Amino acid sequence: MAAVEEQGVRWRPGWTRRVFWQAPVGPIYVATLVLSVGRGAWYACWALFFLRSVGLSPAEFGFGITAAGVVGMVAGMPFGYLADRLGPREVLIVVASVQGLATMSLALVGEFWSAMLVTTVVVTVERAAPGIRIAVLSGLTSGADRLKAISNCHVIKEVGAVAGSLVGIVVLVIDSRAGYVALVLFCGSANLAFALLMSRVPHVASLRERKVKRKVLVLRDRPFLVLTVLNGVLALNWGLLDSGLPVWLTTHTQAPPWTMGVLLAFNGVVIVLLLNRFTRAAATVRSAGRLSILAGGTLAVSCLLFATTDGRAGTVVIALLFAAAAVHTLGELFFVGSGYGLSVGMTREEAHGEYQGMFGVGEGAAMMLAPGLLTALLAGWGAPGWLLLGGLFLAAGAGLLLTSRWSIRLERQRATAEPRELQVVA
CATH class of the missing domain: 1.20.1250.20 (MFS general substrate transporter like domains)
Incomplete structure (x- = not known):
């Protein structure tokens, strides 16, 4: 009986346990x-x-x-x-x-x-x-x-x-x-x-307290700067559901108005239920790089599926939209997991603030450009716009895989020349 209770506790979601919040x-x-x-x-x-x-x-x-x-x-x-x-x-x-x-x-x-x-x-x-x-x-x-x-x-x-x-x-x-x-x-x-x-969170020692004086590091870290740009391209997928798809539904399909709300709800629920599992698969820079190519490829496939809804109506367009949204959500899970794995794994241990701040620039730029760019591509170009967007996702995912390998090589060279206290796990 005790074994059964212990097994039940083990399979409970983390947030239901007191230790999670303590x-x-x-x-x-x-x-x-x-x-x-x-x-x-x-x-x-x-x-x-x-x-x-x-x-x-x-x-x-x-x-x-x-x-x-x-x-x-x-x-x-x-x-x-x-x-x-x-x-x-x-x-x-x-x-x-x-x-x-x-x-x-x-x-x-x-x-x-x-x-x-x-x-x-x-x-x-x-x-x-x-x-x-x-x-x-x-x-x-x-x-x-x-x-x-x-x-x-x-x-x-x-x-x-x-x-x-x-x-x-x-x-x-x-x-x-x-x-x-x-x-x-x-x-x-x-x-x-x-x-x-x-204010209840434990204090994290600053560089000033550790008596460390240094210049800005991230601006000299070329792989991380490339990561910021390419991840920003993939981050356009966030704007796809928020701004691009609503415009597409109203201008190129005859889908009922409620479809958009259901697709957004479906996306949110799946992200909440599965994100932790996908993030665990990005525990190293190498594995996060592999996840990034899966993100780019999956998002590209979702764009192809969305393109097939052009001019569609009835149950056919609803079925196609849900299939495309499911693939898109899978791509978003790959994208978020790889983004966290790469950004954290490629960060210098003593510079998490500036590195994560720089990483956010790419995502911020994507969210700022997404409404205008996606409206022009999808409402203006129609199905070819989806194909171009899918090509961008695929190229960015492949670029991130190469960038992760570049970072690993440079980190090994740096470790040989100047051993650091904590190295990127590759």
Whole structure:
């Protein structure tokens, strides 16, 4: 009987065990859940907040968000370097606090320039935070536990975002100035709660405390810079479901409107259930590189399947869309797993902040370019646009495999010339 109970505990999901939340990184999980609920609510409503509550025109909204995105895109690496110098936990607390206060101040804006200024602050610190959070996780873990903790945070973020989107739906149904003001106060409070919870996380020693003086490393690490660019190309798959596919469904298919919502829900559930398993397969730079070519190839196949829905209607288009979405979700799992494995494995042990900040630049650029690029490719070019996008995914995946091998060779050469305390596991 005891053996049966022990086996049952072993197969329980990690989050159902007390030790999961009490580990050194446990407070980060709780903080991430709280933050992602706020962000999920915000992203369900943010466009209508600016258009209906602040009163911006669509052109003003588009320009302001794009400008804020450009500034935020380049902020990750400098903030990451600062986190390495001063301590990632402390810098993350400050960043989250600034974001919380700036988000709350959106309730006071009433015209374009003030909205743009505050939004730029919000987006800048928002883009910097994920890389610093990974630096905190990396400082508190090692080996297989490091990737596991990072993957757990990603899954928790997805769960929280879904819960938050339900709050956003309520705000959209109310559709009033009071509702939108309550929204920004709720989202800002989530950031401040995140900062408060992060204060319970153990301190990670900074370079200053270790009396280490060095220049920026990541800008001289050519394989990692190539990784940032190629991973950014694959990151376009995130924008595919959010912006590209809705445009495609309305302009090139006769799929019913509810199809998009079901596809998004299916994608979210599968990512939550399976991501940890795929991340475990990327435990080394070599295995993560192999996962990247699978990501590129699988995403390319999904593009081919999406292209076959051109002009389709009825049950045929629904079946094809679900088949394509299933393959896309598999490709996204390969992509996220390989991205974490490569970015963490190719990072110098003493520079997690600046490396993860730089890595986020590629993903930030992809998310900024995705709406316009995918609309032009898919709505403008039709099926050939899908083929071109699939070719980009395939080329990026193959390039990442070669980049991983390049990094392994350079690391071996560096280890021979200057042995380091901790080397990349290859």
